[in-house]
Amino acid sequence: MVHFTAEEKAAITSLWGKVNVEEAGGEALGRLLVVYPWTQRFFDNFGNLSSTSAIMGNPKVKAHGKKVLTSFGDAIKNMDNLKGAFAKLSELHCDKLHVDPENFRLLGNVLVCVLAHHFGHEFNPQVQAAFQKVVAGVANALAHKYH
Amino acid sequence: MLSAQERAHVAQVWDLIAGHEAAFGAELLLRLFTVYPSTKIYFKHLGVCPDEAQLLTHGQRVLQAVGVAVQHTDHLRAALSPLADLHAQVLRVDPANFPLLIQCFHVMLASHLQGEFTVQMQAAWDKFLTEVAMVLTEKYR
Numbered sequence: 001m002v003h004f005t006a007e008e009k010a011a012i013t014s015l016w017g018k019v020n021v022e023e024a025g026g027e028a029l030g031r032l033l034v035v036y037p038w039t040q041r042f043f044d045n046f047g048n049l050s051s052t053s054a055i056m057g058n059p060k061v062k063a064h065g066k067k068v069l070t071s072f073g074d075a076i077k078n079m080d081n082l083k084g085a086f087a088k089l090s091e092l093h094c095d096k097l098h099v100d101p102e103n104f105r106l107l108g109n110v111l112v113c114v115l116a117h118h119f120g121h122e123f124n125p126q127v128q129a130a131f132q133k134v135v136a137g138v139a140n141a142l143a144h145k146y147h
Numbered sequence: 148m149l150s151a152q153e154r155a156h157v158a159q160v161w162d163l164i165a166g167h168e169a170a171f172g173a174e175l176l177l178r179l180f181t182v183y184p185s186t187k188i189y190f191k192h193l194g195v196c197p198d199e200a201q202l203l204t205h206g207q208r209v210l211q212a213v214g215v216a217v218q219h220t221d222h223l224r225a226a227l228s229p230l231a232d233l234h235a236q237v238l239r240v241d242p243a244n245f246p247l248l249i250q251c252f253h254v255m256l257a258s259h260l261q262g263e264f265t266v267q268m269q270a271a272w273d274k275f276l277t278e279v280a281m282v283l284t285e286k287y288r
Contacts, residue, residue: 035270052267109250113269116257123258125174125181128251132182 002137004079008130015119015127016076024118025069026062028111030055036106042099072111075138082141090145101143108135149275154220156271161217163260168214171255172206173199178251186247189240216279223282235286242287245280252276 004012033040033055040049046060055061071089078085093099112131116123149157164171180187180197193201212230219226234240253273256264 031266031269034266035273052270056266109253112250113253113257116254117261117264120258120261123254125178128178128254129182132250 002079002082002133002140004130004133008133009079011127011130012076012079012134015115015122015131016073019069019115019118021069021073022062022066024111024114025065025067027056027065027117028107028114029065029068030058030061031114032103032107032110033061035110039103039106042097042103068107069111072138075134075141079134079137082137083144086138086141087145090142093142094146101139101146104139104142105136108132108139111135149220149271149278152267153271153274156268157217157220157275160256160264160268160272161214163256163263164210165214168210169203169207171259172208172210173202174206174255175209175248175251176202176206178255179248182251183244183247186244189238189244213276213279216275220275223278224285227279227282231283231286234283239287240284242280242284245277245284249273249276249280 033043033049034052043049043061043064046058046064048054048058049061074085075082093101093104109132112128112135115131116128119127176190176197180190190197190205193205197205212227215226216223224231253269256272257269
C-alpha cells in the first residue's frame with residue numbers, strides 16, 4: 001500500500017486546489033493520444049483523431065479528459081485508500097473497457113507533464129516526486145481488480 | 148525512424164536546451180534521483196548526496212551526449228557506438244530505467260519552457276529519446 005507523508009499530502013492537495021480540472025483533463029488525454037498514438041485504440045468512436053490539432057480540439061476528448069481527471073480528484077481525497085476508492089473503476093476497466101493497465105501509467109506520466117507545464121518552476125523535483133507517487137498509486141489501484 | 152517533421156521538432160527542442168547543458172543536465176539528474184531514488188545506484192561515484200557541482204558536471208556530460216544524438220538522428224548507431232559499448236560493458240544500466248529518465252526530461256522541459264514545449268515537440272522528443280535509449284542498450288546481449 002502506498003504511504004504518503006504529511007508533506008507529500010500537503011504539496012499534492014495544495015497544488016491540486018489550483019488545477020482547472022476541465023482544462024487539464026482535456027490536455028492530458030489529448031497529449032496521451034498524440035504522444036502515444038496506439039492509445040487511440042480505445043477511442044474509435046471519438047471522431048476525428050487524425051492530427052494533433054484535431055485531437056487537442058476534439059470535444060469528446062475534452063469531455064472524457066474532464067471525466068477522467070474529476071475521478072482522479074477523488075484519488076487526491078482518498079490517498080490513504082486508493083485501492084478501495086478505485087475498486088469499482090478497476091473492475092470496469094478490466095471487465096467492460098478492456099484497457100491494458102500500462103495505459104494508466106502512461107496517462108499518469110502525461111498528467112505529471114501537464115501539471116509541470118501549468119505550474120512551471122513551482123513544479124520542483126519534490127512536487128514531481130509526490131505527484132509521480134500519486135499517479136503510480138492510482139495506476140496500481142486501477143489495475144488491482146484485473147483478473 | 149524520425150520523420151522530417153519530427154526531426155525538425157527535435158531540433159527545436161534542442162535549440163531551447165543548447166548552451167544550458169549543465170543546468171538542464173543537473174536538474175534532470177536531480178529530478179531523476181528525487182522521483183526515482185533507485186536510479187542513484189548507477190551514480191554511486193557521485194556520492195550519497197551529490198552536490199550541485201557534481202550534478203552540473205555529470206549533467207552536462209549527459210546532455211552533451213544528447214546533443215550529439217540530436218546532430219546525428221540519421222545515424223544514431225554510429226554516433227552513439229562508443230556510448231553503447233560503455234553502457235553494455237561497464238555501466239549496464241537496466242533498460243527499464245531509461246523511460247524514467249525520459250519522463251523526468253519531459254517534466255523538466257515542461258516546467259521550464261511551459262508554452263514553448265508544445266505537444267508535437269513532446270511527441271517527437273519522446274520518440275527520439277526512446278530511440279536513443281534503444282541504441283544505448285542494443286549491445287547488452
